[in-house]
Every structure is written in C-alpha cells, then in structure tokens.
Amino acid sequence: MNPSTQTSTPTPYASKPVRRIVIAGGGTAGWMVAAGLSKSLGRLYDIRLIESEEIGTIGVGEATIPTLHFFHEILGIDEREFMAATQATFKLGISFENWRNVGEHYFHSFGTTGKPHWTAGFQHFWLEGRKRGLASDYGDYCLELRAAMDNRFAHLPNTGLNYAYHLDATLYAQYLRRYSEALGVRRIEGKIVKVHSDLSGEASHGGITGLSLNDGSLIEGDLFIDCTGMRSLLLGETLGVAYQDWSEWLHCDSAVAVQTASVGEAVPYTRSIAHPWGWQWRIPLQHRVGNGLVFSSRHLDDEAAKLALLANVQGEVMRQPRVIKFTPGQRELVWKRNCVAIGLSSGFLEPLESTSIHLIQRGLTRLIQMFPADGICQSDIDEYNDQSRRAIETIRDFIILHYHVNNRTDAKLWRDCREMAVPNLLAHRIQLFKDSARVCLDSDELFRDNSWIQVMMGQGIAPSAHHPVTRQMSDADLGEFLGEIRKDAARSLIKLPKHQDYVSRFCGAP
Numbered sequence: 001m002n003p004s005t006q007t008s009t010p011t012p013y014a015s016k017p018v019r020r021i022v023i024a025g026g027g028t029a030g031w032m033v034a035a036g037l038s039k040s041l042g043r044l045y046d047i048r049l050i051e052s053e054e055i056g057t058i059g060v061g062e063a064t065i066p067t068l069h070f071f072h073e074i075l076g077i078d079e080r081e082f083m084a085a086t087q088a089t090f091k092l093g094i095s096f097e098n099w100r101n102v103g104e105h106y107f108h109s110f111g112t113t114g115k116p117h118w119t120a121g122f123q124h125f126w127l128e129g130r131k132r133g134l135a136s137d138y139g140d141y142c143l144e145l146r147a148a149m150d151n152r153f154a155h156l157p158n159t160g161l162n163y164a165y166h167l168d169a170t171l172y173a174q175y176l177r178r179y180s181e182a183l184g185v186r187r188i189e190g191k192i193v194k195v196h197s198d199l200s201g202e203a204s205h206g207g208i209t210g211l212s213l214n215d216g217s218l219i220e221g222d223l224f225i226d227c228t229g230m231r232s233l234l235l236g237e238t239l240g241v242a243y244q245d246w247s248e249w250l251h252c253d254s255a256v257a258v259q260t261a262s263v264g265e266a267v268p269y270t271r272s273i274a275h276p277w278g279w280q281w282r283i284p285l286q287h288r289v290g291n292g293l294v295f296s297s298r299h300l301d302d303e304a305a306k307l308a309l310l311a312n313v314q315g316e317v318m319r320q321p322r323v324i325k326f327t328p329g330q331r332e333l334v335w336k337r338n339c340v341a342i343g344l345s346s347g348f349l350e351p352l353e354s355t356s357i358h359l360i361q362r363g364l365t366r367l368i369q370m371f372p373a374d375g376i377c378q379s380d381i382d383e384y385n386d387q388s389r390r391a392i393e394t395i396r397d398f399i400i401l402h403y404h405v406n407n408r409t410d411a412k413l414w415r416d417c418r419e420m421a422v423p424n425l426l427a428h429r430i431q432l433f434k435d436s437a438r439v440c441l442d443s444d445e446l447f448r449d450n451s452w453i454q455v456m457m458g459q460g461i462a463p464s465a466h467h468p469v470t471r472q473m474s475d476a477d478l479g480e481f482l483g484e485i486r487k488d489a490a491r492s493l494i495k496l497p498k499h500q501d502y503v504s505r506f507c508g509a510p
C-alpha cells in the first residue's frame with residue numbers, strides 16, 4: 001500500500017532499523033534536511049516531506065555565514081546556479097552601527113585580521129603598535145573588512161576571501177526542493193492535523209508512529225524530523241520536550257520585517273543598526289532589500305515598531321510589514337525517541353549573527369554522521385543532544401556579548417543589558433580579554449578568535465595588558481611587521497572589482 005494514502009491507525013513504533021524518514025515541514029530547515037539526507041543516504045531510505053502551503057513558512061532568514069559553503073560542497077551545488085536562483089549577493093561580514101554607542105561603528109568581518117604568531121595572537125602586536133603610535137585601525141589589517149568597506153569583491157585564487165551570502169529564503173527553499181525531488185524525495189502537500197505516538201517502552205524505543213493529514217491520509221515512518229517551525233509540533237507539542245527560555249540575557253522577543261526595492265548598489269555586508277529598543281537589519285539581495293527590526297516588546301509596541309521600521313528603510317515598500325514573535329531559547333532536548341528537531345522547532349536565539357541556517361546545517365550534518373544503523377540507540381541520542389547543547393550555548397554567549405558590553409546611556413534596554421549578570425563562561429571570557437587581551441576557546445566553537453576580538457574591541461573593551469613578547473620587538477621591527485600586513489591588504493584590495501559589478505557578471509544579473 002502507498003504509505004501516503006493509508007488511512008488506518010499506525011502500527012506501534014519499536015526500535016528497529018530505520019527505513020522510512022518523514023520530514024514534517026518544508027521551510028528552509030525542511031528542504032535543507034531533505035537535500036542533505038537525499039544526497040548522502042537517499043538510495044537507502046524512503047524520504048518524504050510534508051508541508052502546508054496554507055500555513056506557509058516564516059519567510060525571513062536571508063543572511064548566512066561562511067559555513068554554508070560546506071553544505072553546498074556536500075550537495076555539489078554550482079555557485080553560479082545557486083546565486084542566480086536565489087538572487088544572492090556576497091557577504092563579507094556585518095557592520096555594527098550605534099552598538100557600542102550612538103554614532104559609533106565597527107565591523108565584524110569573516111576574514112583573518114593580521115597574522116598569527118605561535119606565542120600570541122595578532123591583537124597583542126597591534127595593541128603594542130598602538131601604544132607606540134605604529135599601528136593604524138585594527139580593521140586595516142583585514143582584507144575582507146577593507147573590501148567590504150570599499151564595496152569590493154572577487155573570488156581570489158589560493159586562499160581567497162572568506163565570504164558568505166545574502167539570499168532570498170523563499171527562493172532558496174524552492175531551489176533545494178527541486179534539488180531534493182530530483183534525488184527522489186517525495187513532497188506531500190497537506191496539513192498535519194494529528195500526530196500519532198506510542199510512548200510505551202524504553203525511551204529510545206517508543207515514539208512517533210504517524211502523521212494524519214487534513215485529507216484523511218496517514219503518513220507512517222520510522223524516523224521523524226520535526227521542521228515545523230516555532231510550533232515544534234512533534235518534539236515540543238507531542239513529545240513534550242520543554243523549552244529553555246533565555247530571555248533573561250536576550251531581551252529582544254519580536255521582529256518586524258519588510259521588503260523594499262533596491263536603491264543603489266548592493267553592498268557586500270549586512271547592516272545591523274542599533275536603536276533604543278533593539279536593532280535593525282538591512283540585507284541587500286540582487287532584486288530587493290530585506291529589512292527588519294528586532295526589538296524588545298517591553299520597550300516598544302508592535303505598531304510603533306512598524307512605524308519605526310518604515311521610517312528607516314530606503315526604497316519602495318514591496319509588502320506590508322509583518323510582526324513575528326519569538327522566545328529566545330532552545331528545547332531541552334533536540335532528539336527524543338525517534339524524533340529530531342531541526343530549525344526553529346529546536347529553538348531560536350535571534351538573528352544578530354545570522355546563525356540559524358548554520359545551526360540547521362550543523363544539526364543535519366551531525367544527524368548524518370550519527371545516523372542510526374540498526375535501530376536508534378539512546379547513547380547516540382545523548383551524544384547528539386550534548387553536542388547540540390554545547391554548540392548553541394557558545395553561540396548564545398557570543399550574541400549576548402554584543403548587548404552586554406556597550407556604552408549607551410540613552411535607553412533603558414541598553415542600560416539593562418549592560419547591568420545584567422551574564423553566563424559564567426562569558427563573564428570569564430570578557431574578564432580574561434580585559435586583563436590580558438587573551439581569547440581562549442574550545443576547538444569546536446563556531447565563532448573563533450577573530451570574531452571574538454573584533455566584537456569585544458568593537459563593543460568597547462580595551463585590554464589593560466597584552467603579551468610581553470611584543471615588547472621584545474624594536475620600533476623598526478614592529479613597524480615593519482604591521483606595515484607589511486597593511487600593505488598586503490591594500491595591494492589585494494585594489495585588484496578587486498566593485499561588488500555589484502562582480503555579482504552582475506558572475507550571475508548574469510542586470
């Protein structure tokens with residue numbers, strides 16, 4: 001019998017080899033999962049994806065980070081084809097405006113600043129150079145940052161620029177749908193109206209058995225991937241996994257988004273502009289600009305947020321602003337029994353450092369790497385949950401850092417963020433950097449030294465000391481060391497074309 005048209009009660013689930021994978025939800029998460037699973041394991045499993053046009057997708061999520069290259073490499077995606085299909089532009093980092101203080105600006109680039117030395121990071125040499133009047137702005141030593149500020153981009157030979165993309169989320173899901181269907185994924189249009197489960201037996205045995213749709217059909221499966229968005233229909237609502245609320249540290253709980261027609265050239269970076277009640281994004285695509293305001297509902301109401309956003313966009317508004325509510329946090333478990341939540345169903349921090357699509361990709365690649373062979377083992381579930389928790393907690397801390405370290409005195413939100421107690425590890429990292437300019441991270445963390453240093457200094461931390469090895473260098477040696485790095489960046493910069501011209505040539509855009 002065709003499983004998609006079966007109408008009886010589902011058979012109970014017991015730990016048995018997985019044959020049928022059911023993906024519930026077809027937003028960015030659902031289709032990324034479908035693409036990744038069909039590419040890596042598609043010949044072994046029956047993969048179906050259920051989505052509901054009536055419910056639709058969240059429709060935001062357009063800025064990415066460089067890890068997306070890895071996902072595209074796995075899929076064997078052609079960059080030109082992908083960029084043309086999703087109206088994508090290149091992204092070299094994020095411009096943070098008014099974050100440290102009103103009227104001040106810094107940049108978090110994806111590049112490496114300076115050159116590392118085995119004794120100490122580049123920041124130590126730069127700090128010594130600054131003290132002796134030998135160093136210019138920290139960003140002058142990073143090619144990606146200089147290219148972004150000068151609106152330039154190209155694929156460079158050898159190491160190249162470290163970059164990500166801005167993309168149209170709806171077009172991206174459609175692109176991945178075509179990709180997945182070509183590899184045999186079956187899409188089922190319909191609304192899930194009932195989730196059947198058998199929760200008797202050991203934790204790794206019982207689980208979800210089937211999903212009833214509004215047309216009366218029943219979709220049975222062995223492994224269910226919950227990509228139903230913030231509602232978390234399978235993991236949260238059915239399996240009862242609680243949500244850890246992190247709003248004590250991340251005060252923004254709402255967003256309003258609007259698309260506008262492009263005016264002027266697309267810049268190769270996201271703009272993040274802080275306001276008294278939150279911050280605003282501007283994401284330039286080839287055909288339009290994505291705009292949004294992320295705000296704290298305790299400091300601004302929805303109507304005022306819409307007006308504030310509309311007052312701060314350029315170009316004709318293409319659709320009326322839409323308000324989205326969220327609770328920053330994470331499900332206590334992201335894999336329970338035979339259900340794995342990937343995407344918003346597993347949690348959401350907030351979009352400040354564009355980490356959600358990365359977390360989808362990471363959840364998916366982790367699942368593929370730990371894919372159950374002869375039935376689902378509790379040890380795999382525990383390991384998966386532990387790795388996922390550690391990954392998101394360090395990203396959470398990095399985001400909190402932006403809010404906590406600030407000099408703004410104009411608004412309560414910013415004063416509250418500065419005065420709040422932060423997680424212990426973050427508090428330690430801030431103190432360590434203040435005392436010694438050192439950054440010590442675990443090897444598997446997403447954001448590396450380059451990111452932490454740019455944001456810590458950008459937000460206004462001035463370390464009180466740095467490594468003594470830098471004092472060994474004479475003025476001439478230190479000046480030459482710093483000067484060469486700066487000149488190298490300048491030499492490469494002038495070879496780069498304007499970003500807009502490069503995108504047009506690369507994608508054949510008008």
Ligand code: FAD
Pocket residue numbers: 024025026027028029030050051052053055056057058059060061062063064169190191192193227228229230231233255256257292324326342343344345351354355356357358
């Ligand atoms: P959704 O897009 O909500 O998809 C859920 C799917 O489940 C839909 O297909 C829906 O039809 C289906 N569904 C739900 N219930 C049912 C049902 N009962 N029956 C059948 N189908 C059902 N991420 C980034 O990486 N970069 C960003 O710049 C970024 N910006 C963001 C800005 C905001 C304001 C927000 C809120 C999020 C942002 N994100 C960003 C996160 C990003 O949008 C999401 O991670 C991404 O879109 C994945 O969403 P999803 O697929 O999990 O959920």
